[in-house]
Amino acid sequence: MPHDEPASDATRCARSPEAPRSITEPLAPPIQLASVYQVAGLDDADALFSGRAEGFFYARDGHPNAAQLAAKVAGLEGAEAGWVCASGMGAIAASVLTLAEQGARVILSEGLYGKTTTLVARELARFGVGHDLFDPSDPDSLRDVLAEPPGACLVVVETLSNPLLRVCDLEGVASVAAEAGVPLLVDHTFAPLLCKPIKLGATLVVHSLTKLIGGHGDVTLGAVVGPRELISRIRPVASTFGQTGNPFDCWMAIRGAVTLPLRVERTSQTALELARRLEAHPKVERTMYPGLVSHPDHALARRLFPKGFGAMVSFDVGSRELADRLIRGLRDIPFAPSLGDARTTVSHPCSTSHRGQDPEVLERLGVTPGLVRLSVGLEDVEDLWNDFAQALEFA
Ligand SMILES: Cc1ncc(COP(=O)(O)O)c(C=O)c1O
Incomplete structure (x- = not known):
């Protein structure tokens, strides 16, 4: 129903502005932060709750x-x-x-x-x-x-x-x-x-x-x-x-x-190259990457992942102390207990994601104190390798 402009500043301030009219729609999705949606009447509320009408009501739902x-x-x-x-x-x-x-x-x-x-x-x-x-x-x-x-x-x-x-x-x-x-x-x-x-x-x-x-x-x-x-x-x-x-x-x-396919392709290539170099490095005891022939599930990985083996590589430098020295020695690759960032990061599962798990089970599974988990990002492979090579030397 049309109504007059409010005279009071308090009312003016309290109300949401009207959505501007437009015969066009935004090409990128708008962010819709509303925690609640206004409903025309009780029949509409019934229709929404019973699933007869589509729409939003309360953002938690x-x-x-x-x-x-x-x-x-x-x-x-x-x-x-x-x-x-x-x-x-x-x-x-x-x-x-x-x-x-x-x-x-x-x-x-x-x-x-x-x-x-x-x-x-x-x-x-x-x-x-x-x-x-x-x-x-x-x-x-x-x-x-x-x-x-x-x-x-x-x-x-x-x-x-x-x-x-x-x-x-x-x-x-x-x-x-x-x-x-x-x-x-x-x-x-x-x-x-x-x-x-x-x-x-x-x-x-x-x-x-x-x-x-x-x-x-x-x-x-x-x-x-x-x-x-x-x-x-x-x-x-x-x-x-x-x-x-x-x-x-x-x-x-x-x-x-939007860029997921490009990132998956690029990080899979870089991760395979880094995994090969880490595996060949004398200071690395064990390298785990499904794209390596030495990986216990390599044949299965080839069958399941025809286009690449992903961004994650884990490697073992032998002890917690050496893992700590390696992590501290890295100049540009941060220790951050997550993964999947466009920037390469390393993590230490025993201190972060697997902290508090039964140490015997971790040992049996191979989640050892020297294990470092690498999440490969979009940097140039040579820059990444130079950082690892100098940090391994330091460790
Ligand atoms: C394999 C896997 N699943 C689930 C999760 C949990 O995800 P979130 O941290 O978003 O709760 C993680 C977090 O590291 C993960 O590595």
Whole structure:
């Protein structure tokens, strides 16, 4: 209904300006920071809540930037639908909380990102959810674990494990999980675009968008994608547990994703070259990169990742002391406990991502105190190598 301009400055200041009229639309997505949406009347509210009408209501339940980002990630993964959460852990937690059942087990692949293991083995254990471990490069080990009681409600794997870069036999694991009728969640954070887990049989795919998809070290977000029916169950769980991602970060991640294919291609090339040089260096005891012939899963990696092996390389210099000296000796490569930035960074899993995990398990898996994890960025390979070469000399 048309109404007069308010006379009072207080009213003028309190109200939002009217959106300018335009017959055009912005080509880049606008950032929509509103925490709540105005609804015309009660019938419209009913229509929105019952799903008869599409739209937004309250940002924790969804907002345009998250919807755009979720659709982009779902499209990249060949999934029907997706949902964006405030971090990678948010996306994993929302998925696990939707599917976990008291008295049932979540089956985890060995060597997962430490917080994922903690979520299930420590936090969900408090609510009567059990767990078991299996070797992701050996689908028969999953079959054995699934054969034991109690029943399993979810299998969780990483395409490339953090930090050892073991490759999951996604097809094999997916077929064993499907035989048992158990959904498979694949954390694809280390391997966006290298392969498409849903095509290989995964039910849900999760990304920490904080890493390679955001790509610039300036957002904290996660996404889960999969069948529409399952995502529509995850959505209210994510909202109830307060895990929805914020509009500005979603907008940044959409922007970051623009260059993802170029970054994946370039960083895969640089990472392979650095891995070869590190492997040949006398001060490096062990180098793990799926593109190296010496990697235990190299044959599987060649089959799964025809275009490149990703941006992550791990190498062992023998001890915590030497790892510390190497990290301190690097001139231009910062020690930063994340990955996927356009700038190359190094991390030390025992002190950061895997801190607090059982030292015996870490030792058995090969997450040793001398292990350094490298996230390769877009710099020139020779500049990166010069820095590593001088730091290894120093160490
Ligand atoms: C493989 C993997 N998954 C999930 C996460 C969690 O992501 P976020 O830090 O965005 O919660 C990480 C974080 O390092 C990770 O490395």
